[in-house]
Amino acid sequence: MSLMDDVRRRAAQDPQRVAFYEGENPKILEVAAELTKGGLARCAIVGDAEAIRAKAREEGVDLAGVELVDVTDEEGNESFSKRFEVIPACPYKSKGVRRHAARAMDRAFMMQRIGDVDVSFGGIDCSTGDVILAGEKIIGLADGVTTVSSAGIFDVPGWEGSEGNLLGFADSAVCVNPDSQKLAQIAVTSARTVAALTGWEPRVAMLSYSTDGSSEGELVQKVRDAVAAAHELAPELKIDGEFQLDAAIRPDVAAKKVHRPSEVAGHANVIVWPDINVGNIGVKLVQNFGHANAYGPFLQGFKKIVCDCSRSSPVPELVGNVVMSCVRAQALKED
CATH class of the missing domain: 3.40.50.10950 (Rossmann fold)
Structure with missing residues (x-):
């Protein structure tokens, strides 16, 4: 079905x-x-x-x-x-x-x-x-939420991820350049949105151009800080990073790049873009080259x-x- x-x-x-x-x-x-x-x-x-x-x-x-x-x-x-x-x-x-x-x-x-x-x-x-x-x-706004964001779900023909053809994503429509605290809220809220729609146990990957310390810089640190903040907001959720996209969704890449235990790396079913530039471009790349349906975006928060x-x-x-x-x-x- x-x-x-x-x-x-x-x-x-x-x-x-x-x-x-x-x-x-x-x-x-x-x-x-x-x-x-x-x-x-x-x-x-x-x-x-x-x-x-x-x-x-x-x-x-x-x-x-x-x-x-x-x-x-x-x-x-x-x-x-x-x-x-x-x-x-x-x-x-x-x-x-x-x-x-x-x-x-x-x-x-x-x-x-x-x-x-x-x-x-x-x-x-x-x-x-x-x-x-x-x-x-x-x-x-919902309790504990200070920013509205959006989430969606890709249905990518021919791709086999941890949930078959499906992959959750956020935020590609509302938050332009979220700081680490807002990015953490987006991760937590998106996990719950996708879980409500699909019944999955969410595994959320916070995306970056770096994987688990492979690079340094302000943009990478923002994502690391967001991961830490998300753990404080919702310690029961599986949220991890910073990961490049391939390390987030491909077990073979994660095995080479992530040298520590992770329940998310290689098996993410929700990805969180670091800003709206990445999110908007990413969605259109998947739609145009992957011929994917992108359900949403759904407002959340x-x-x-x-x-x-x-x-x-x-x-x-x-x-x-x-x-x-x-x-x-x-x-x-x-x-």
Whole structure:
């Protein structure tokens, strides 16, 4: 069974509630309709309900079973605002609650904050920066996390690693040049994200141009310090480095280059790039030369599952990202 087949099976066993806040976008309409028809999620589209219905008719999309949350309904907004303003540590004053409840993206996050939905999904029309800022303000960061990051999973045809064709990676989309403390958080958070999606025991390799002391310098030291910091944050996780990529994923190379016991070297199932330059280039190299699918990137570090999709993603890829987000939400409830 492929990763996506397994994730779809798990999502259908316990459909999560998903709020979409770009309901006048044709792709979002199709995604919500497909998820609902397939029993993969319980979908709500937040926005101007009349405009959403008109767009659905124009695009020929059947929204049967999809809830519409109308932010132009003043009575409904007021009822929701009264529920939201009494939550512990409410991020807004009374007038602010009502103002944000009438904005589609903010309303979706607010619904998530009080438990009306499990996942918020968007990013086609809204910028990544806006999504992250709203998520930080309304949802908040997970305990012990001070930075939002992203993770993904490669599916590389013909490659046989420790998990077959699959390999987790982070961060290629959010943190530009993380210091050692942020890099440690990325490693720990990514380990948990990938474990939630796959059920693996994560083995995280912190990548560098050096393997286990083969080179020295500021860039290498940053990765070494990140490994040490990650061990302090989560001593139960298998996180090691600094490793070059081949030493991280190939047992034969690790045997020659890593002269100490390591549960990660040669057997990594998650790799952590040292900065976004390496991450962005690395992902595109694997996609173009390895003909790989790259699932994600998935935002991580929030108290709940906040998604930011690529505006160029086709509908099947968006559906897959929502389904994976739902499985992450299932795992979050089990913690």
